């Protein structure tokens with residue numbers, strides 16, 4: 534997969550099928566568009582995922598995570614377009630002509646029914662249909678994927694995660710919500726006094742569910758998948774300055790510092806608490822660990 538940042542160097546010397554949107558989360562609705570876009574490979578078109586990126590907090594996927602997922606799915610080009618004033622102020626037809634037609638050689642344009650673009654969000658699926666003959670592409674408008682009678686959207690998933698509803702988030706995403714990164718050193722108290730854990734410190738832009746303890750499943754680089762219990766938060770008993778994602782893994786006893794791991798958060802168990810002593814915390818962690826084992830069975 535080739536990825537292109539911004540509009541400056543943007544030029545694709547192939548005929549393409551392009552899908553447009555914010556694409557935070559790559560949820561089941563997004564997947565439908567991407568599958569369709571990739572399907573045009575049969576007609577000799579390269580697939581392009583064109584994302585409009587807002588610099589916001591509460592992202593479901595970091596850039597790296599999204600890139601890795603799209604790469605795996607066999608997308609040919611990922612264009613990450615920051616939502617700058619020159620993009621926000623572009624007249625919709627200018628976007629279609631200048632970008633879709635001239636820079637991307639779009640022959641197919643695939644969007645969801647509610648997609649809006651260009652100055653004052655004046656561009657929509659209807660306009661894409663109207664101008665398709667003039668600019669030499671075919672527009673395909675995809676019906677929105679729903680769940681429980683509500684349209685799936687990044688907003689819906691953020692709401693689920695903010696309530697710790699990991700099962701709902703998984704159903705909307707089509708995969709369990711996860712945090713990924715390099716295992717860092719903690720204070721090394723865990724191994725000596727409590728339980729050994731892997732520590733991740735995600736970017737503050739990544740949305741985390743409420744602080745607390747979760748049943749999790751961790752993917753290691755070598756393909757192993759291990760059950761575990763994850764604590765998200767500031768560890769108030771020992772008092773930490775950053776919000777970490779810390780996992781006790783079942784059935785493993787090895788040094789994982791420096792490893793790249795992906796921790797899937799499956800089920801909320803309880804909120805994080807401040808304990809009066811490490812002994813009291815250890816006792817609670819023992820219960821958590823037993824409870825998680827039962828859940829994973």
Ligand SMILES: Cc1cc2nc3c(=O)[nH]c(=O)nc-3n(C[C@H](O)[C@H](O)[C@H](O)COP(=O)(O)O)c2cc1C
Nearest residue numbers: 719720721722723762764768769770771781805806
């Ligand atoms: C399953 C689990 C539950 C935890 N629950 C809490 C908690 O409720 N309160 C808290 O202060 N720390 C909690 N922790 C974090 C511990 O305080 C942490 O493992 C310990 O301080 C070791 O940190 P270190 O890796 O930086 O040495 C939990 C950790 C795990 C793995």
Ligand SMILES: Nc1ncnc2c1ncn2[C@@H]1O[C@H](COP(=O)(O)OP(=O)(O)OP(=O)(O)O)[C@@H](O)[C@H]1O
Nearest residue numbers: 553554555556562644645648677678685686687688
């Ligand atoms: N549930 C869905 N089914 C089909 N297509 C969708 C669905 N949700 C979004 N799309 C389409 O996928 C593209 C990217 O969507 P986008 O990320 O911009 O919106 P969203 O997922 O609805 O998020 P938000 O809640 O931020 O609006 C757009 O073309 C959009 O219309």
